[in-house]
Amino acid sequence: MSFLLYFSERWHRGAALLILTFFCAAMGVTAPKTAWALSLSEEKELGEKILQQIREKLPLIEDGEILTYVQSVGNRVSKQVGTTSYQHNFFVVDQPVPNAFAVPGGNIFIYRGLIEMMSSEGELASILAHELAHIQARHIHRRLEESKILNVATIAGLVAGILLGGSSPEVSRAVVMGSMAGAKSFELKYSRENEEEADQLGFRYLCAAGYPPDDMANIMQKMAQGNWSTSSKIPSYLSTHPALGERVQYLRDLASQQRKKTGSKVSSSGNQGDFPIMQAALIAEYGDPRVALDRFEGDAQKGKTVALYGLGRFYLRQGKVKEAIPLLQQAARQDSASPFILSTLGSAYIEEGRLMEARRVLETALLLEPSASIVHFRLAMVLQEMGQKDAALEHLQQIKDLSPMFPEIDYNLGVLYGQLNRLGLAHYHLGRYYQQKQDWELAFFHYEKARVLLKESPDKLQELDKTLKEVEKKKKKAHWESYRK
Numbered sequence: 001m002s003f004l005l006y007f008s009e010r011w012h013r014g015a016a017l018l019i020l021t022f023f024c025a026a027m028g029v030t031a032p033k034t035a036w037a038l039s040l041s042e043e044k045e046l047g048e049k050i051l052q053q054i055r056e057k058l059p060l061i062e063d064g065e066i067l068t069y070v071q072s073v074g075n076r077v078s079k080q081v082g083t084t085s086y087q088h089n090f091f092v093v094d095q096p097v098p099n100a101f102a103v104p105g106g107n108i109f110i111y112r113g114l115i116e117m118m119s120s121e122g123e124l125a126s127i128l129a130h131e132l133a134h135i136q137a138r139h140i141h142r143r144l145e146e147s148k149i150l151n152v153a154t155i156a157g158l159v160a161g162i163l164l165g166g167s168s169p170e171v172s173r174a175v176v177m178g179s180m181a182g183a184k185s186f187e188l189k190y191s192r193e194n195e196e197e198a199d200q201l202g203f204r205y206l207c208a209a210g211y212p213p214d215d216m217a218n219i220m221q222k223m224a225q226g227n228w229s230t231s232s233k234i235p236s237y238l239s240t241h242p243a244l245g246e247r248v249q250y251l252r253d254l255a256s257q258q259r260k261k262t263g264s265k266v267s268s269s270g271n272q273g274d275f276p277i278m279q280a281a282l283i284a285e286y287g288d289p290r291v292a293l294d295r296f297e298g299d300a301q302k303g304k305t306v307a308l309y310g311l312g313r314f315y316l317r318q319g320k321v322k323e324a325i326p327l328l329q330q331a332a333r334q335d336s337a338s339p340f341i342l343s344t345l346g347s348a349y350i351e352e353g354r355l356m357e358a359r360r361v362l363e364t365a366l367l368l369e370p371s372a373s374i375v376h377f378r379l380a381m382v383l384q385e386m387g388q389k390d391a392a393l394e395h396l397q398q399i400k401d402l403s404p405m406f407p408e409i410d411y412n413l414g415v416l417y418g419q420l421n422r423l424g425l426a427h428y429h430l431g432r433y434y435q436q437k438q439d440w441e442l443a444f445f446h447y448e449k450a451r452v453l454l455k456e457s458p459d460k461l462q463e464l465d466k467t468l469k470e471v472e473k474k475k476k477k478a479h480w481e482s483y484r485k
Contacts, residue, residue: 044086047105051404054091054109056438060405061092061112063285064347064374065340067405069278070128072371073121074108077129080208081136088135089404090128094286098223102131104138107404112282117222121275122215126206130216133201139194199247203254207262213255221248274340280310281344285317300327305334309341316344321351332361339365339372346378358382373399377409384412389419403429407436414446424453428460435467440475447471 054060061067067090074090086106093099096113103109108131110124118124199216207213284292292314299307312327328345335341342365349358362379365372380395393416396409403409414430417423431446451464 044105047103047107050103050105051107052435054103055436058109059094061094061282061286062406062408063281064377064406064408065281065343066092066278066285067402068343068372068374069274069340070110070115070124071373071402071405073125074128074132077125077205077209078132080205081132084136086135087401088132089402091405092282096287100127100131102134104135106135108132108135112286114223115279115282116287118219118275118279119222120212120215120218121273122206122211123219123222124275125209125211126202126216126219129202129205129209130198131202132205133198134194137194137197137201139198195247199251200254203251203258207258213258214252217248217251217255220251224248274338276306277309277335277338277340280306281313281340284310284313289314289317303330303334305331308334309344312348313344316348316351321348324348325352337368339369339375342368343372343375343378346375346382350378350382355382355385359386373402373406377406377412380412380416384416384419389416392416393420403432404436407433410436424450424457427453428464431467431471435471438474440471440478444468444471444475 070090070092074088078084078088088106088108091107091109092115093109093111095111096116097111098114098117100108100110100114108128110127110131114127115124203213203216206216280296283295292310296307296310296314300311308327308331312324312331315321315324315327325345325348328341328348332338332341332345342361346358346362346365349355349361359379359382362375362382365375366379369375376395376399380392383389383392383395393413396413396416400409400413403413410429410433414426414428414433417426417429427446427450431443431450434440434443434446437443447464447468451461451468454460454464
């Protein structure tokens, strides 16, 4: 089930074609008449372009703890893939719908609404494993090779239909079907064989990563049992997919076989680690404020750790740092092994200007989890404020690869490099930051400066020349759209 997932058959086709549109826009394709295939390098390049366009269309969560956690789970699973040419990045979309999808180049997107309905880290790992399998098997690439591409006008109509879906599903479906009416027969959506391959590969990755084998079937069954027909934005693909019940059943069979094979009796209801904490952060920071308050307030009064943390995060969202800190301190005392809680407490201390206390809890968090990216980031901010710029830079350099998910890394790298008088790299990272923020004027300015200052780095110059052309196009387009308004 590609979690291009929850669309009806007609919408599912439209969603897949949205990805195809990104391909065409990125490649400058105007009116191709035959199928074309992507090389691996082209696929990666397109993945970057797709990410840029998705940033323009979807609200992405940039919360440090949440992204660090999801990336850590994704990394645990992706290590089981074996040798791969992809760098896998995991993004969380700030929308309350149950959805997830993968795009060429290694990027995976999971929606807040899907995480909120989960019960365990293993269920999260199951979805990420399934999408990793689609990428590793290059399913979209293979479907493109098998298909003929429609003309641009038809594709544009399909994209318009999808974009209109947020305000009027009826209009959107009409646009989609109107566009399809004049088109040749076309199939890009994942086939049943693609889905079964992704299920089986993903299941293998999941088990190899040490997660309970039942968790993949558990989350799919939850999605199958949900009533998604009430969604005004995305009609349910699940309600019309005839094979879903079979797939849940054979995943149950696979889990049973796995238990017999390994003798494992691991249950998904076992140790959840920081999953409930991450879920509480998601609800407290991005959910309906009234719902979040009702969810956490009563249990916090009973001293329950997750509720204490959730209410503390909620108060931080409200700007009530003084009220948040005692709750986070109590949660940290009750769960002293949680780097997630310690990271948030460190953040609250930073807001209060309590830098020594922030440094202490963040260094403790790194002892518990040396790869915790957000802790490296926050400790870098503390060290920078204390004047220890070289030490701060070391922490940021360890996590710079995560900047596509967390743009603040690039911003702070730019500031630090500037303070250390390494101006070429300072402008380069600030350009990356503003590019991700779609501030094309500032992105172009900083990239131009970097282009002059990094002229003795041939590889970087080649990258900058290419990026400058793309950013300049975006800048001109933004000027034109502003003029038209």
